[in-house]
Amino acid sequence: MQKYRTHNCNELNIKNKDQKIILSGWVNKKRDHGNLLFIDLRDNYGLTQCVIDKSNSFFKVLEKLQLESVIKVEGKVVERTKDTINSELKTGEIEVKIDSFVILGHCNELPMPIFSDQEYAEEIRLKYRFLDLRRKKIHENIILRSKIIEFIRSEMTKFGFLEFQTPILTSSSPEGARDFLVPSRLNPGKFYALPQAPQQFKQLIMIAGFDKYFQIAPCFRDEDARADRSPGEFYQLDMEMSFVEQEDVFEVIEKLMVNLFNKFSNKKLKYKKFPKIKFNESMIKYGTDKPDLRNPLIISDITDIFLRDDVKFEIFKKLVKSGSSVRAIVTKNTKDKPRSFFDGIDNWAKQEGASGLAYFTFEKNNKISARGPVGKLFSEESLKEIMKITSAEIGDSIFLACGKIYDLEKITSLARDKIAKELKLIDENEFAFCWIVDYPMFEKDQITKKFKFSHNPFSMPQGDIKKIDFKNPLNIMAYQYDIVCNGVELSSGAIRNHIPELMYKLFSIAGYDKKQVDEKFSGMINALSYGAPPHGGIAPGIDRIVMLLADEKNIREVTMFPMNQNAQDLMMNAPSEVGSDQLKELNLFLNKKK
């Protein structure tokens, strides 16, 4: 017979009736009737009710036992009477009559209850993460994460991809996020960096001729946290393919995502074939490059309306003359919404730092008019023109924002979400994927006014290489793409630039001369000169995929041992101070700010 258990806590049923069995697990809950005691025993798999009465010599000890202690129970499976069956439990038709038990692990008084659906402060959850992880919801989330990763591995393998590991200690790169640095003992004064992504390695794997690579890759970026962004580390499904174009990458990822999301969620996929939206179009229509396509609202640019003489909206007209734009969101058939709805949105926008949102509703009695605080300022002809541009109809309302493009995109994007939520336009039972394509290769830095790579410097520019217009870098498009689901950016990817001369040229636009490129990207640029295949890939974020499938709003709910917002591990006390011996060995001395 097994030492600790013959069965787990989720498998006994009526077929095991009268069997002598052994279970081990945690005391989830006790119900003490004085002369009769029920114990719910829990393990990873489920719950089994155990019962003992006063005639048993173990009764007195069990009665006093702390919840969450680990015990081994020996006993007999007995059938429950009809009126005591618990249909909520898989093991609810039976219970275990305890003959004897042993305490395997004693539990002190708990800092937080395990058996409860209550929400707890993050601080205590993270400090006692091992207890928090016993709780049903998060325990299941972590199991889901494991199953998702297993499924991804098996799918990618089926698609012919090979899984490889890449170094964790690598070199710092000048682009992108802040690096985590690791001092080198053997090379005084020099540092490794933890990889922000295995970007260069996966390209080197292609150059080495492995054709199709993937990895569930840890990535490290020293940036501030958000609800959907762990500080420090996160995981990507990193993948790369040789001899491919953009469409080939899309095909693999779409197949994977469709299979994955169908398998692990009951929500339906809005698109089997993911729509492709050009970056510039997305910025106008949705104000962002990660649009939530479940949201039907569309943003339109109606700046030209404010150049007309029959429009008297002087504040906007003045701003437009000095270079501002006007963008609008139309809501369908909202003529009966109370004033408080519109003012609520307006006030919300002011809280968000915008100057507010003007609004009116299209009406028609004898002629078309606009109802609302600024309605009188628009002529019938101008209203007709607005309706044409925005596809608005009588009975619809319109929200207007005026400002510089960058600020406008921000506020209209937020307003689009806010209004849709207020009007309950978003179907929570849907996943809406899309590709954002045709990213510009460069953008102008707002402060330095210099050109910088807008995304990945290793991306391939579009079009005939010989005809690229290097004089106007902002016009150069890249084979650079993002995949977005429900407004969550899952990943960026690109077809890579495998031509060294072109790479030098592009880097020179961003202000790096040949020598700097050779220094900073020595491994890559050198390798490209020894026969590099055309290649490309992408790297969807695992944590965010699990978040979507687990229907969680916070990444810590799908991360086993997350850090808090200040990048501290409250359970392990990381980061921590180190001894002077360690520092000395690493040739470091501290210059702490007071």
Add this chain to the structure above:
RNA sequence: GGGGGUGUAGCUCAGUUGGUUAGAGCGAUCGCCUGUCACGCGAUAGGUCGCGGGUUCGAGUCCCGUCACUCCCGCCA
């Protein structure tokens, strides 16, 4: 770096216009209870009201500062 929210018993929270000894549920401890599955009943213990300062006859409550957690902006090629 900036803005918002929160901080009261081990946990989750209530605490009115500033006013007697700061409360409840869960948990803990003790007692009663043989069919519960959020078992029930009774009792007891448990508080630096995050911390520091101020206003006031009097502060959990008002003011100033500070710390922690969290959400957002910046940042995240």
